[in-house]
Amino acid sequence: MDTKKDIDAADAKVTRRDFLYLTTGSFTAVGAGALAWPFISQMNPDASVKALASTEVDLSPIMPGQSITILWRGKPVFVRRRTEEEIAEAQAVEQIDLPDPETDETRVQKPEWLVMVGVCTHLGCIPLGNKGEYNGWFCPCHGSHYDTSGRIRKGPAPKNLEIPNYVFLNDNTIKIG
């Protein structure tokens, strides 16, 4: 009787063995995780890719109604000098109509200059300029229509064309990134 009681009591207690199991187990898990991380992280954009992450653009040759495409971080960036009508059209839109509501004012620093990443927010094709039902951009891949502010109006893309970080260095130069 006595011995059985002792064993029961010992069972209920935390033993040295339990402690060893748990610590060994947790250290192994942490160690495996720490070892796995370099193998996962090596796939992220590396230092050389990050180093190339900003570009300067000269705006002076661009006339109203024209746009240029430059390469930034391997992606095209559209820089468009909008006409008066385009600006008016972009500003007149009712926010409730939009799948991804944003005012034109929040998408530009100077209304004349629209700077955005030319990558369709659906699956990454490059939309074509001066096309589509909203006079903006049209993506031929699966038929997304963007307006003169680069906002998604129709089609499978969920979001407006992305606005990159940029600053006006002076009236004729911007720095993207």
Next chain:
Amino acid sequence: MSDDYQPQSAVAKWIDKRLPIVTLFSGHLMQFPTPKNLNYWWTFGGILTFCLITQIITGLVLAMHYIADANLAFASVEHIMRDVNYGWLLRYIHATGASMFFIAVYLHMARSLFYGSYKEPRELIWIIGVFIFLLMVATAFMGYVLPWGQMSFWGATVITNLFSAVPFFGEAITNWLWGDYSVSGALLTRFFTLHYLMPFLIFGLVILHIWALHVPGNNNPEGIDVVKGQDTVPFHPHYVVKDVLALVVFMIIFAGFVFFSPNILGHSDNYIQANPLQTPEHIVPEWYFLPFYAILRAIPDKLGGVIAMVSAIAILAFIPWLDSSKVRSCKYRPLYRQFYWILIIDFIVLGYLGAQPATGIYLILGRLATLYYFLHFILVMPLIGYIEKPKPLPKSISEPVLSKEEQLAKSGQMA
């Protein structure tokens, strides 16, 4: 069995005692008892093994000349085509081989569906098969990126962007996959590495597939259990010869493509070098992905489309439990058989629609076809098992092929 492999020479005995590898192969590839009524639809397993080995051998030699670098890849493929001795042949075999591989795998899967080869006790064979198919899809997709032409680049862009549909982590995941902020050389090198690796993983799965097959043995066109000995013949020479005959016919068609129209299955835009600033007018995947591409485009929502496309393959793994009928072969399932053919036609229609622009009538048809594809598995398969009255199953696999008199004679003999 008396015809089991018996090592004869002293050397063979010595080896066999320590590593019975010849016994293993002889048991599984020669004596293996195989139902005697298998038709030509059963030859695609052998054909698929041939395809895999062909891809591995041609891939290995291509890899000796190919350079996985964004600036050099396209030129290195042209170098293979123009300068390397027989490079054009090796590349055309490899590129056409991928298409032939998919023709064979689709027929092989359609066979398994028709004859109920996914049912108890063969569920795992089927599920391993679904995984093989998934790896094949990944391998072929990554291989198509390697020549770094316009279709390579934009196909890679569209497909890797599918991951950006993941809520919250989408962008982090795509940047991690790319190793950059867009598709670039970093992606090309990792795709080459994986493209090299995956066929060997497929090879491993094929071994598991056959191992699982050799536990219950082959299903057969009647879909009934066979009696070993009475209903079976040794795999060699009976099915080795049948498989080889089918393989020769397959190779003739294969060679026809390689020598007479090696580019008909590809897209001419892939002979233009990748240009990250210009998307081709129409992006179409390789023909063997078109049905799934049509499903992706049928859903007007980005995440929804991705989920539908992935589910279209994933749902296959659940078929053993979605089909409620105990009868395996569609030969004895008069009602389900009709829906089977509707599914096949539906899949072909999806393939056709995947190549058309996703607008107007094509889009509507695409949605209907997608709807049927899923309804077939979720609704038709489970329900028909309860409604349908199957035809009486034969008592043995010999019954349907023997004439009345022969059967009488046989039963007379037995009595």
